Amino acid sequence: MIRDITLGQYFPGNSPIHKIDARIKIIMTLILIVAVFLASSELSFALLLAVSVTVFLMSRISFKTLAKGLKPIVFILIFTTLFQIFFTRTGKLLFEWHFIRIYSNGIIYAVKMFIRIIVLISTTSVLLSYTTSPIVLTDGIEGLMRPLAKIKVPVHDFALIMSIALRFIPTLLEETEKIMSAQKARGTDFSTGSLMKRARSLLAVFVPLLASAVRHAFELADAMICRGYRGGEGRTKLNRMKMKFSDVVWLFLTGAVLAGVIILNAHPVFTLDAIFGI
């Protein structure tokens, strides 16, 4: 049934990665993204690769799941890698056949680009999508934005909107499915016919769905008023996020990775150039 869909790709679990505070996870992801783009030396790439493999292993997400998540970017991955290999014209010429010339730098850039993309996608998806439920993620974003409330940014309202949206997406999807079935049973054809006809068929779903969404909205508003809702002022929260000691450790470790990348950039110990021989 459609209501069984999971929002995003969250996999419930109890790994150390699952347990990190959502706010910290968001900051960690941002730091790692910066690190990925700063990395230039071979060793810094090796460090990033090692970090993302460690995070992945600790999350206890299956490799199959991760591979599935990487599927949509396979094309981009292959394209950019090949592009680097064939169109870089610096470094040592390694191979030549008619117009195809492959230079050492082409290989180096390709490998770096490959690692960059893989690390980027796998860490963000492991840290954010796979191990953090959308609800917790929303809370995390709200938590990080809270200081903005001081300069009159309606942080609480944004958060409430996001959480009500999350709450009602499954309900509305279920209703969409039901309305579509009901109209199909009246002979509506959603897949054949002229553009005009199909547009009309969609109207048969869209109008009832809109009516239902409006009804939900009004009744929900009434129910919220009945339960004493009057904006964010003076509200408390059942689950306040509490930073744990381990969260701070995670933050420092991530900072260390960034520092490591910068240091290794400046002090190349060995390079791929050396392997290919200058």
Next chain:
Amino acid sequence: MDNIIEIKDLSFSYKDSEGKLHPALHNINLNFERGTYTAVLGHNGSGKSTLAKLINMVLTREDGEIEGSVTVCGKEVTGDISDEDAYNIQCRIGMVHQNPDNQIVATTVEEDIAFGPENLGVDPVEIRKTVTEMLKAVGMEGHEKSAPHRLSGGQKQRIAVAGVLAMHPECIIFDESTAMLDPEGREAIMRTIDELHRRGDVTIITITHYMNEATDADRVVVLNQGSVYMDGTPEQIFSQVEKLHSVSLDVPQVTELFWRLKKAGKYNGELPLHTNEGAEALASLLKVKRD
């Protein structure tokens, strides 16, 4: 007598977008005593939901014309009332609506139950205690982290009840809260209501068109075309079978059987409302015949 709600000469007409008036309630006088359990019966369009919405200030002078007055917890809510007073009263009168889906705000059960107390600014430690207690009160322990959309209709409705209870209201109005549920869900809600009534610290008003949901109340009020048509104990109300039929309401099947026997001159006791009383009455009736 301590009345939590006093309704005096109340008439109400809805105003539509063109300013035309549509009368919904006519000259209603009703008092609800603290700690009692009243069932308000009536067919669709009899005005029973309008009444609830006026008590809870979901309907105000902006929505139509009000004559007479509704007084809740000593404050007249149909007159000039300060926002602060209105807010306080709304928090003291809980309301459980018909569609369970449209009452659940949060993405987990515990956060939904916490929604009311959070609005009131209750301390989180206190809220945690309330959540646990209320889940127990509605028989849904262990569902703290469940996602509401995975629960059955009856379970969702019980969460809605827990969410209302968490605000410690003095009165709860159940506005056709069982209409969309299956028999199991309906029974669970009725059991919850009974349990609340037994504890006795809250006034209960149920609005329904299911007759057998009214038999356990202390008092039954029948509305018809916006007026109070009957008012009395369930026994008094359901013994007037013809009068109920005339406003297209039913009586429980057991009651109907004995009413027919009475009409045929074969029975002259009180009309039973419940299965067990009925069975005993039937047994003694047939034994009397045998002796």
Next chain:
Amino acid sequence: MPIIFENVSYTYGQNTPFEHKALDKINLTINDNEITGLIGQTGSGKSTIAQLCNGLYKPDEGRVTVNGIDINADKKKKKENFFRVGLVFQYPEYQLFEDTVEHDIAYGPKNMGLPEDEIKRRVADAAGFVGLDAEALSKSPFDISGGQRRRAAIAGIIAMEPEYLILDEPAAGLDPQGRDDILSKLKKYQREKGISVVIISHSMEDMAKYCDRIIVLCRDGIYKTGTKAEIFEEPKELKSMGLSVPQITKLVYRAGELGVKFDRPIYTVDAAFEDVMKMLDGGDGK
């Protein structure tokens, strides 16, 4: 010719973490020219069966035949089956969308590609059957009362003049008058047209009053198929499946424990009254 299920299985969300087998190798027959009641707890697969009957769902295993033809055999004829087996969903009023009630009722017949005057006739017939007058027909479906909306939605399916009419909880949420009104109109319609009607309901009282034959579903499949008498003679078993029996049947059962014996299973007030009167007059109460 009936609707026949042969070893039909159906699974929701196949190959997802939420896979759930709704039906497992069930066999059932929906007869011609009678009202069949389909009863069972939430989750026993009643709505799934309804959607298998008209081909909205395709069985994982087994066959569904209507009038002897496997409805899933020919993809091109899928649509015909929607018109042959009319399905009214739960709370069908939420699917109304046209500008007037009349146009909404005409929506199905239009999709059938019928000529204009035939559509007109069918809309008028269907509206007449459910009791919608000209004034209601000209209004927007969003401007009429809840009970009228329900009737308009049912008329939209009736106007397709299906040979089988399946209704999922047609009376849900209506008041007693509304319930009796809809259900007695459906019964009258069935008797006049001689078609086959299936009513899915939770209300045993309604089943007892309006159905000719009842199919009881439990979580493991079909528990029992039979006449009302056959079904209601076991109130205890029904209760153990989370189903109720009419209050009058409970009364008779309870009275039986106190020594009042009825000669037949009782499931309507009429029958109970008759029998009690007989016992009183005949003096043969045992």
